Amino acid sequence: MDSKKSKISQMTISDKVALVHGASFFGTAEFWKLGIRRLQLLDGGTGINFEQLFGDFFTRDENDEKIKPQGKILSNVIKNYYHEERLNEEEKRIRDIIKKKLDDLTGMPDMSPGCFPPGILLAATFDPDTVRETGEALGAEAAAYGIDILLGTPNINIHRDPLGGRVFEGYSEDPYLISALAPELIKGVQKYPVAANVKHFAVNNQETNRTGVNVSVSKRALEEIYLPGFRACVKDGEVKTVMSAYNRINGVPCSENRKLLHDKLRDEWGFDGVVISDWNAVNDHIGAVEAGNDLSMPGPPDEKVTDTYSQAVKDGIASVEKLNEAVLNMLELIDYLDEKKKLYKPEYKNAAELKERTDRAAYRAASEGIVLLKNTRNIFPFDPDGDDKIIITGTGCEELLTCGEGSAAVITDRNTSFSEELIKILGESRVSVHPQITGRIKGNNETVIVVASLTGMEGNDRENMKLDKRDKAVLRELILEKQQLKSFRIALILNVCGPVSLSEYEPYVDGIFCMFLPGMQGGRAMADIITGRVNPSGKLPVTFPAHYRDTPTFINFPGDGGEVSYGEGIFIGYRYYAKKKIKPAYNFGFGLSYTTFKITDVCTSKERFRERLTVSGKITNTGKTAGAQVVQIYISDVYSTCRKPESELKAFKKIYLEPGQTERFDFALTEKDFTYYDPDYDRFICEEGYFDIIVATSSAAEDVAAIKRVYKQGTSPYSYGLNSRLKVFYENPALKELLFRFWELADYDTGILESAYKYTPEKKLYEIFPKIDDSDTEINQHLERFLEEVSKVEKR
DSSP states (O other), rough: OOEEEEEEEEHHHHHHHHHHSSSSSBOOOOOOOGGGOOOBEEOTTTOOHHHHHHHHHHHHOOOGGGGGOOOOHHHHHHTTOOOOOOOHHHHHHHHHHHHHHHHHHSSTTTTOEEEOOOHHHHHHHOOOOHHHHHHHHHHOOOTTOOOOOOEBTTTTOOOTTTTTTTTTTEEHHHHHHHHHHHHHHHHHHSSOEEEEEEEETTTOOTTTTTOEEEEOOOOHHHIIIIIIHHHEEEEEEHSSEEEEEEEEEETTGGGHHHHIIIIIIIIOOOOOSSEEEOOTTOOOOOHHHTTTOOOOOOOOOOOHHHHHHHHHHHTTTHHHHHHHOOOOOOOOHHHHHHHHHHHOOOOSSSSSHHHHHHHHHHHHHHHHHHEEEGGGOOOOOTTTHHHHHHHSSTTTSSSSOOOOOOOTTTOSOOOOOHHHHHHHHOTTTTTTEEEEEEOOOSSSSEEEEEEEEOBBBBBBOSOOOOOHHHHHHHHHHHHHHHHHTTEEHHHHHHSSSOOOOTTTTGGSEEEEOOOOOOOOOHHHHHHHHHSSOOOOOOOOSSOOOOGGSSTTTTSSSSHHHHHHHTTTTTTOOOHHHHHHOOOOOOOOTOBBBOEEEEEEEEEOOSEESSSSEEEEEEEEEOSSOOOEEEEEEEEEEESSOOOOSSOOEEEEEEEEEEEEEEOOOEEEEEGGGGGGEEEEEEEEEEEOOOEEEEESSSSSSGGEEEEEEEOSOOOOEEEEEEEEHHHHHTSHHHHHHHHHHHHHTTTTOHHHHHHHHOOOSBBBBHHOOOOOOOOOOHHHHHHHHHHHHHTTTTTO
């Protein structure tokens, strides 16, 4: 008998229920007699969460009950773990206990966790290799801390609304960008004996009422916008665990949604790992297992849950087979991790080597992801040999926000300071830091850098898109002074969790960087970029609207009474702004460089194609500085039966070039790139017709380098014929002529057509045509000729 099946046969119902529920807040049950070990779960996607780890230290070991600290004491120890001078004697005692546990756990007394950029900045890199390296850093540190399942690697929920509290954790408003990047983080993490965890499955796009909000969303929006990233993480990233979300989708809780967790995830996508609930998301424990949720967290389950499950099995209400499936999935995950542990040999000798390696990954991510939004008269980069004075102010002038709040929070002593790093490069004689700016500006040959910080948090959505009131006051004061003819420059660094409103300040600010929440190396990366050591190459993974009222979700976020309608459907982010002809402050995919680029010789492999198309061209660095540009390929459907966005991202590549260097690019597009989900047919369809292939450097019309029109050949349910709507034929001159010609040859009354178009234009031709007798050879010949001629009419 298979060892796992043998273990299952020896387990009671109570044992099985215990295994598919947590045994502590971040640990699973263990059965040593059966060789089933405990799994350690922990956030997260931006680094090891000490709050969770320290809390679990005192709940997993019964011997620690006597020394278990009160919540307030432990909270203060966590917050000030690297500032022992701020702790009282009792707190220092608790810290000493924790430190010993950490040292024993890692085997490295000097180890401290890294804080890595969250999803929004990783997506801004537009670089799969950078994301994968970050995943490897996360995996290496998780393995060092004995973590089996690293939660939130990645969090890929769509940026539906800029006020979403966890927008910083998510990657993008665009499903293709997510699908291209997020699996790389998983591959990096799972290079080590650590299971990655993609969350929150699915349609978890707000914090308001997050634990039970019912999301009303169309099937098309689900298939085209909200599910592709998860599919990519399963099929391309081969993720080992998926976290089911708190919310309901069209009335069904995600943790109890069989269509989502079984039919879609396992049957359609082939997922073979463990589905973990979000914490305290499961209300119906039997229903969750029956639906395909393998592990309910946290734990342990109370006796009522165990007794209810046992009785439900006896009564035939709960399926033993489904429970066994969940147990088997858990055992297979343990075996997978144990096999990886046997083969794993750390690439580092000590904490210093591990830190150096993971610092490097965090630095690369920040350097690649920081976005230059404005650079009037090329005020950046600062000349290292210049004599101009630089004043740093704003809420982030002394300490950057490196991560958000909640499960993504990371406590570490490894954060770098932007101001300190800038002083190292330019010197104390040129750079000064002043939290209070009043009276500091002299007006001659000075640049004032306002570092505006704004956090995001789990559990709360933002109230608005405004900057912190302190930063607003500073900017207004500076703008007023500048308007009084003082000749200093204003620079703005956005150390923010997501899009912010800049319309009040942008006209008066000479340069703007967006660094989002950049992780522990963000300070050093920003200093290197602003002084020209690194050329910025980040691109916005989310649109910055000019005003919140312009957003696609303005009247549908966060909903009312526990209900939210995704009334915008597939028109999210740049899809919406382009369709509505609304100009945002900064477009999706936008980002400046210190050099210039030119795209030339764009061509397609064919003008008419069926299954595969290659888009080629050349890009040249026409400036004097080495740098990188992201070539972006968008597709626009010239004619589509179903409504579609003006254009959609389908490919991209970040290309590094020395000054004067030219490189060729080639993108392979397949039939899948031209499909859309058709709710009438409940599947993806590729409709024949003309498409524009758009080569650009952002989603903005002004950043389009070339457009090539191609014709997609083939047939679809919407090919011209008897299944077409009368309206389509009547409003296409070529089709209308063929229709009336057939009608006249068949000696039918054309008044039938005219009346049908007037009153029921959506009817299909076969519903209007008189019944044709099979024996009427002449009419059938006319019909055959009509359909043949119709099939030759191109869609435009």
